[in-house]
Structures are given as C-alpha cells and as structure tokens.
Amino acid sequence: MALMTEYDFSQLSPHDFELMCRDLLQEEEGLRLESFKSGKDGGIDFRHATASVTTIVQCKRFVETGYSGLLRDLRHEAAKVQRLAPQRYILMTAASLSPANKDEIVGVIGRQFLTTSDIFGRSELNGLLGRHPEVERAHYKLWLTSINVLETVLNNEILLQSGFQVEKIHREMRRYVQGSAYPQAMEALNTRGVVILSGLPGVGKTTLADLILYEHLARGFEPVVIRENFAEGKKLFRKGRPQIFYFDDFMGVTFLGDKGSAGQQRDYRAIVEFIEMIGTAKDKRLVLTTRDHMFQQAWSASEQLRDSGIIDHKLVIHMGDYSLHQRAEILYNHLFFGDLPSDYRDELLKDEFYFKIVKHNKFNPRLIEWLSTLRRLNGVAVDDYQEFITTLLANPAEIWRHAYEQQISDAGRSLLLTLSSFGGRAGEALLREGFDTLHTHRAHKYGLQRRPDDYTNARNELNGAFVRPTLGVVIEFINPSVQDWLNSVVREAPENAVDLISGACRFTQLSQVWGFTRSDQGGASHDMLSRQISTLAPKIVELATAPRTVRQRDGSTAYLAPTYEQRLAKLIEIADEIRAPDALVPIERLIERLSVDRKQELCPIDDMIAAIREFQGSEWSALARFKSFFDKSADELMASASQHCRSSELRSLLLFYEASSAEHPMLSSENHPLRSHLLSAYATFVRKSLLEELSECTSEGDYEELLSDLEYFHGALCVDVSAHVSRVNEALDEYREYEEQRADQEMDSYEESARESHDDEESIRAMFGSLGGSG
Numbered sequence: 001m002a003l004m005t006e007y008d009f010s011q012l013s014p015h016d017f018e019l020m021c022r023d024l025l026q027e028e029e030g031l032r033l034e035s036f037k038s039g040k041d042g043g044i045d046f047r048h049a050t051a052s053v054t055t056i057v058q059c060k061r062f063v064e065t066g067y068s069g070l071l072r073d074l075r076h077e078a079a080k081v082q083r084l085a086p087q088r089y090i091l092m093t094a095a096s097l098s099p100a101n102k103d104e105i106v107g108v109i110g111r112q113f114l115t116t117s118d119i120f121g122r123s124e125l126n127g128l129l130g131r132h133p134e135v136e137r138a139h140y141k142l143w144l145t146s147i148n149v150l151e152t153v154l155n156n157e158i159l160l161q162s163g164f165q166v167e168k169i170h171r172e173m174r175r176y177v178q179g180s181a182y183p184q185a186m187e188a189l190n191t192r193g194v195v196i197l198s199g200l201p202g203v204g205k206t207t208l209a210d211l212i213l214y215e216h217l218a219r220g221f222e223p224v225v226i227r228e229n230f231a232e233g234k235k236l237f238r239k240g241r242p243q244i245f246y247f248d249d250f251m252g253v254t255f256l257g258d259k260g261s262a263g264q265q266r267d268y269r270a271i272v273e274f275i276e277m278i279g280t281a282k283d284k285r286l287v288l289t290t291r292d293h294m295f296q297q298a299w300s301a302s303e304q305l306r307d308s309g310i311i312d313h314k315l316v317i318h319m320g321d322y323s324l325h326q327r328a329e330i331l332y333n334h335l336f337f338g339d340l341p342s343d344y345r346d347e348l349l350k351d352e353f354y355f356k357i358v359k360h361n362k363f364n365p366r367l368i369e370w371l372s373t374l375r376r377l378n379g380v381a382v383d384d385y386q387e388f389i390t391t392l393l394a395n396p397a398e399i400w401r402h403a404y405e406q407q408i409s410d411a412g413r414s415l416l417l418t419l420s421s422f423g424g425r426a427g428e429a430l431l432r433e434g435f436d437t438l439h440t441h442r443a444h445k446y447g448l449q450r451r452p453d454d455y456t457n458a459r460n461e462l463n464g465a466f467v468r469p470t471l472g473v474v475i476e477f478i479n480p481s482v483q484d485w486l487n488s489v490v491r492e493a494p495e496n497a498v499d500l501i502s503g504a505c506r507f508t509q510l511s512q513v514w515g516f517t518r519s520d521q522g523g524a525s526h527d528m529l530s531r532q533i534s535t536l537a538p539k540i541v542e543l544a545t546a547p548r549t550v551r552q553r554d555g556s557t558a559y560l561a562p563t564y565e566q567r568l569a570k571l572i573e574i575a576d577e578i579r580a581p582d583a584l585v586p587i588e589r590l591i592e593r594l595s596v597d598r599k600q601e602l603c604p605i606d607d608m609i610a611a612i613r614e615f616q617g618s619e620w621s622a623l624a625r626f627k628s629f630f631d632k633s634a635d636e637l638m639a640s641a642s643q644h645c646r647s648s649e650l651r652s653l654l655l656f657y658e659a660s661s662a663e664h665p666m667l668s669s670e671n672h673p674l675r676s677h678l679l680s681a682y683a684t685f686v687r688k689s690l691l692e693e694l695s696e697c698t699s700e701g702d703y704e705e706l707l708s709d710l711e712y713f714h715g716a717l718c719v720d721v722s723a724h725v726s727r728v729n730e731a732l733d734e735y736r737e738y739e740e741q742r743a744d745q746e747m748d749s750y751e752e753s754a755r756e757s758h759d760d761e762e763s764i765r766a767m768f769g770s771l772g773g774s775g
Helices: 014-029 066-084 099-109 122-131 133-138 140-144 147-154 166-173 181-192 205-218 230-236 261-279 292-301 303-308 324-336 342-358 365-371 382-394 396-407 410-421 428-446 454-462 480-492 495-502 507-518 525-531 533-545 564-578 581-597 605-617 621-631 633-643 647-660 675-695 700-717 722-772
Strands: 034-037 044-049 054-060 088-093 194-199 222-226 243-247 284-291 314-316 425-427 467-470 474-477 549-551 557-559
Touching: 014 054, 014 088, 014 122, 014 133, 014 140, 014 324, 014 722, 034 722, 054 066, 066 088, 066 099, 088 099, 122 133, 133 140, 140 205, 166 205, 181 194, 181 205, 181 284, 194 205, 194 261, 205 222, 205 243, 205 284, 222 230, 230 243, 230 261, 261 284, 261 303, 324 342, 324 365, 324 722, 342 382, 342 722, 365 382, 365 396, 382 396, 396 480, 410 425, 410 428, 410 454, 410 467, 410 474, 410 480, 410 495, 410 507, 425 428, 428 454, 428 474, 428 495, 474 480, 480 495, 480 507, 495 507, 495 525, 495 533, 507 525, 507 533, 507 564, 525 533, 525 564, 533 564, 533 581, 564 581, 564 605, 564 621, 581 621, 605 621, 605 633, 605 647, 621 633, 633 647, 633 675, 647 675, 647 700, 675 700, 675 722, 700 722
Parallel strands: 054 088, 194 284, 194 314, 222 243, 243 284
Antiparallel strands: 034 044, 044 054, 425 474, 467 474, 549 557
C-alpha cells in the first residue's frame, strides 16, 4: 500500500487500537509482549519481562476526550504503576500530545518509571506506522477506514455507475471482525488476479468482497459490478485501464436458473473464458462470490469447469462458525461503535453478563445488532436490560417479525412455513416438492399470485437472511430462533396448522405439525385441527398411504421414512385424542394398504410392537373395530423374527409377549404357544446379528447393553449364552484397555484446551473492560 496517511485512530475500537500498538512496539523494539491483566479497570496491557527488567505497556486510545480525558485517567493509573513498580513504563495513546503534555504525564506517573521518549502520542504512532508498513498492512481496517482513502474512493469517476454504497461500507467496516480471510483473498488476487469467495450464506462473503472492492477503488481501479452475466463484463473490459470486476453470487439460482443442459454449458464456458481473460491481464482483478453448494453442483455437472483450473481460484470462507473470541469481538464492536448509552453498556459489563451472550447457542450477528441498538429497546429501562436480553436470547423470534411480515414475498412465507413443517431442515429436492404443494394450496385458498419461478425467487430472497444451505445440498434455518418465530406464527394464526397439513407432501410433515400443536407452544392450533378433521381426513389418507419405495438412479431401492407401522401408531394417537369418526378413515385405509404390503414384505418388529402398544393403550371405544388386525400381529412378528432379528428387537418381542400372555406368562414354559417361534428368533439373532452388533459397539455402554440382553435371553428362554457372554466380555476388556490409553492422551489434550480456553476468556474480560472507561 503506497498511500501514506495521517490517522486519528477513531476508526479503531480500543481493542483494535491496543493490538495495533502491540504490533508496532514489537516491530520497533524487537520485544515479545505478552498480555497482562493489570487491574480492575480491565484494560488490555502488555508486559515484557527479563531477569533484570520488567516493562509494562499501557494503551490508552482517548480519541474523543483527548489529552484532558487521558490525564484524568492517568491520575488514577499512577497508583497502580506505583504498586507494580516496573523498571520501564511505556504509554501509547491516540491523543495528540505536546512536549508540555508529555512532561506533565511524566510527573503524574513518576520519573522513576516513565520518560518522555517512552510516550507515544498520535504523531509518534503515525511515525511508527510509516516505519513499519507491514503493521499497517496487517491492520487493514486502519487503512481502509481512513478519511484519505474514503475521499479517494468517493472521487473515483466510475463509482456512481457501479452502484457501490461507499458510505455504508465505510460505516460498517468499523464493526468488521478482522480475520485471516481478507489477507488470503488479497494474496490470491495479487498472484492470480481472480478470487472466488465460496461459503455458506451469511458467513461474510459479500462483506469481504465489499472490502476488497473498496481497497481497489482507493488504489485507482475502476469498478465494474456485474449483475446479469459475464457478457456485461466483456462489454466493459478496457485494455490498459486498471479495472476490478465484481459478480456477487455468480453461480446463484438466478444465473444458472433451471435451464437445460445446453444453456448451462454455455454459462460454464462463459465463466471459464472470462476468468482466463482476466488472468492474462496484469491490470485486471475479478472477485466472485458463490454459495458453496452451488459451486459443488456446477463442478460436478461440468467437465469444462473441472478441466479449467477454476478450483485454483477458489477460497472457501468459513466465517459463520464463530469462535468464542470472534463472537466477543462482534458484540464488542457493536457496543463500542453503536448508539447504546453508557449505562446500558455497564449493564452488560455487570457480573460479566456479556459472557452469557457470546456463549449462547442462539448467538447471531443479527441478534447482536438488535440488542445493541437503542431504537430497538422500545423504552426498556436500564435495570430491565439484562432481563430483556435474557428473554430475547431464550426466544429471539421477535427479531424476525418485521422481515417476515413486511420484507419478504408470499412465496418466501410459503417456503419458510414449508421448511418449518420439516423441522427446520430439508434436502433441496424435498423442500421444493413441499413448497410446490403448500404454495399451490395457499395461493388457491388466499388468492395469492403465482409465478413459475416462485421457488427460485423465494430461495434467493431468503438465502443468508432466514435460511442457508449445508453440506449435501440440505437447506436449514440460519438460526434456531427462526423456527421459534414460525412456531409463533402458527400459534397466533392456528389456521396455518390446517394449511401446513393440507399442503403437505410427506407424512413427516403431519407428524411435525401434530407434535407442535400438542406442545405447550401450540396454543389453539390443536383445537383448530380437531375441528377441521373432516376437511383434513382425505389429505391424511393420501399422506399415510403414500408409497415408501423410491427408485434410485443406480437402480437400487430406497425407503422413505416413516414406516407404515410408525404411521399407523401416529394415526391411532391422533384418533384417540380427536375422537371424531373422520379420524378413523385414515386408519382404515392404511390398514388396507398394510394388508397388501405384508404379502410382499415383512413387518419391522419394533415399529409393529409400538403400533400394537399404541392401540392397546388407546381409550376410545371406536378404535375397537381394528382389533382383528392387531390380533393377527403375532404371526407377522414371528415371521419377521425368523428372517432377521437384532438383540433389541428380540428383547422387545420377549417383553411384549411376557406382558400380554395372561395364560402363559413364563416364556420358558414348554406350554407357551409361542416358545418354539421365539427360540427360532433367538437362533436367528445368534446366527445373523450377534457378531455384527458386537462389531458396532463403540462405547462401554454398548457392550454392557449387549451383555444385559444376553443375560435376559438366558433367563426368559432358558438358553445357554455363556459362550456368547465370554466373547462379548473379551471384546469389552480390549475396549477398556484401549480406552485407558486414549483417556491419558485426551487428558493431555483437555488440559491444553482448558488452558487455552482460560486464556481466551481472560482476553475477552480485558477487551470488555475497555468499554467501562472513556478510552
């Protein structure tokens, strides 16, 4: 970075300022400084100690209050310095200092500790930055947020045509948590001219791209923001002129769309050609962002991409999984550069309440912005602020209300409701199928407009805001609080529960919605479903009897969950609660389907037993009409057990028949009518499953459970299990010996991790301590 500038350091938080000071002093004097918790004020200080000399470094930002504020603080600091009695005391501050100011500071701290040459004010810090440009480069937020750079960017002649929001980026840059992604991306651009920022939605790809584009504007590059396709970039390509091209979400759904393969291949070819064109021009740069799953799909689909070397330009950014310290920095930056009054900040510092925030499993930058913005508090009193945050963390759903009700389309709402009915996570193909069904139902019922590209548009508008893709092309809510919000949507408008079932495509959605309506959060939705059962019954029949088999591309057969027996248990549960004649219809139709299915496939033992128990435990007399079906279950269960029977299934069988056989409760009795069948099932278990289950044991509990099952079989059936018990015990002894060795290794690792965790928490305490002062 050739541009030299004078900094006032207002763009750096106290934490960023202190880290910059540390790096400057280490480069200037060759010292290796360690963090030092120096007092109750919690400021981040540094120490260098040798056998004869202890040096303490104090960093005092004081941009806003300047010298007067600094001097007031140092008068309190003096007692601490006296107590620590270092051989050398170094003061670094962003305040402007005159020679007279420095003399006064030396008098306050003590001449035995401090000399004027060890006081670094604003001008001295700028001088150090001039001598050590590598520190300036490392602290890129310092350079990027300077007024000189801002003015240079704003004077870029082509800027207005690009639509780049300079002032917004400049403001947000102060809150950016500096990490390794930015220098890695810049290195890629400087060496290859192209960088592809790939990662999950919401991890910071677009923000990082904005920073990169901003820096290049300051260096005199002409910005070209591509919005539709690479033909735009080719049209605006100018030889001999420094240009940076920027295409956000270049492999997004709107770009590749749902076109045929020929169209896709042309798009892939355009990508490769444009990247090659940029790569051969020394004065050109190209920044691309893409969702990682889209890149993987394109990579798999196009031989052109695989042969092009495009993978060499890909930089995967994993910024969504924040470390504890990064979470703390995000909260800290929002507080320091936000508009929250100091008394509210103090509430977060009280009893280290900020740890509760940064360690919470629902931590999210959007949530942090909400709780640290004054206008969001809606009159919350200072004394109630901690309780307000605790409530928001427990149920952060309210932050989604405005976006859900005002900022997204009807199709977007249909997509969110669909994903909610799948429990907040679904494969892309299944989600689309569910969306099509629900959105069609809602459009017909409420007169909503529909377009062929509703799903595509809904996915685009929700990406990074409400949902994100994960590995394996699975879509999930970006934060658990989104599911909480959708639950409140159903609770507040119970008709949504009816719509979710009427517009379902899988039985799992029925189970999910039914489970929610029965929970404490369901509100009036349970009563709504009960009243609408006559309307819903045909749809429930359709879902319950839908085929389970799916033919795979490789010719194999996959089975959709849940099993018919699991569906039957759920329908009995629903009918027993609703107790309306229409609730019996789905059970009748499913039993008819099962009767046909049993001629081709054996029943799953555990699932069938669960269905029988659900039936036996029901209290509605109308369900008695299905008794004959369940009375025939013994033959079905024994037929299955004779073919394949795991230990858990065999134990379930034995316990079930012990409990249900009033005349012959003892299975070991020669007179028990099922004894021969149960012995056959035991033989099947030993022959087909025992060794397999033994190899699957991965914990001491697994081995002990298998031993418990064998002992139970011995008592229930009077069979000799001694040889099998010995084999399992031998394997358990080997496992325990291995575990002892692994435990020793893990203890060493744990102790190291615990030390690192302690150090991390100490540095977070020190960082937040700077919020309590005026530095």
